[in-house]
Amino acid sequence: MVDNIYVGKLISLDGPNGVGKSTLIEKLKERLELKEYQVYVTKEPTDTELGKFVRSYAEEHGGISLACMVAADRYEHLINEIIPQLKEGKIVIADRYILSSLILQRMDKVRSTFILNLNSEILKPDLQIAVFAKEEIIQKRLAERETLTRFEKDNQSSYELKYLEDGVRLLKERGVEVLRIVNNDSLIENVEKMVVEIIGLYGEIYD
Numbered sequence: 001m002v003d004n005i006y007v008g009k010l011i012s013l014d015g016p017n018g019v020g021k022s023t024l025i026e027k028l029k030e031r032l033e034l035k036e037y038q039v040y041v042t043k044e045p046t047d048t049e050l051g052k053f054v055r056s057y058a059e060e061h062g063g064i065s066l067a068c069m070v071a072a073d074r075y076e077h078l079i080n081e082i083i084p085q086l087k088e089g090k091i092v093i094a095d096r097y098i099l100s101s102l103i104l105q106r107m108d109k110v111r112s113t114f115i116l117n118l119n120s121e122i123l124k125p126d127l128q129i130a131v132f133a134k135e136e137i138i139q140k141r142l143a144e145r146e147t148l149t150r151f152e153k154d155n156q157s158s159y160e161l162k163y164l165e166d167g168v169r170l171l172k173e174r175g176v177e178v179l180r181i182v183n184n185d186s187l188i189e190n191v192e193k194m195v196v197e198i199i200g201l202y203g204e205i206y207d
């Protein structure tokens, strides 16, 4: 992975389906904006034609071809959206990034070395937030959804949690700073913890 040389900071937030990523990002954005940071939230797969194609492709196909599609969308995401925002000095928060590939593609039996090689030219996140929750809590949240993706059906959260743990290890080995968050029910505490960590990235004092 390539170091971020731009003025802004890239934060990626990943975890199992239904763990509360989008909810945490929304709260995190609010808190950081209250502190007058400029925040840009984005997600993968992207909302582009390619990203929409990846989302539908993922329902019917998996394995190496999906890993490549997801990586292609990620490289386009960096060029067209993430890097321009980092150049403007914003905190870019990505709802899913490489750690999601280290979870979801591994569930399709793709080897972690292949995933890491495929993503070797992406920007290294300045902070990786890894969101955990108890398996039964995730299942309860998913049960409230009307439609489920193939990764969300058949109680697969325990596998996602296992690959999340392993993905965290692989990223740490590659020098990525990782903040672990447990989103069982104490959302506000978690958000405060994240804000402190992110502000620490800028070398500022938070009281």
Ligand SMILES: Nc1ncnc2c1ncn2[C@@H]1O[C@H](COP(=O)(O)OP(=O)(O)OP(=O)(O)O)[C@@H](O)[C@H]1O
Pocket: 015, 016, 017, 018, 019, 020, 021, 022, 023, 024, 141, 144, 183, 184, 185, 186, 187
């Ligand atoms: N700390 C929490 N306490 C109670 N409910 C929560 C908490 N965090 C999230 N939820 C609820 O859990 C559900 C899933 O949250 P959310 O959509 O943010 O997950 P997600 O990880 O972004 O999911 P996906 O990636 O599958 O879209 C939502 O209904 C949300 O309101």
Ligand SMILES: Cc1cn([C@H]2C[C@H](O)[C@@H](COP(=O)(O)O)O2)c(=O)[nH]c1=O
Pocket: 017, 044, 045, 054, 055, 058, 059, 066, 070, 096, 097, 098, 099, 100, 101, 102, 104, 105, 149, 151
């Ligand atoms: C980033 C990323 C995404 N995917 C696939 C898996 C799912 O079909 C969607 C994610 O949808 P959600 O609404 O965010 O739950 O994209 C993938 O397979 N690998 C990835 O790294």
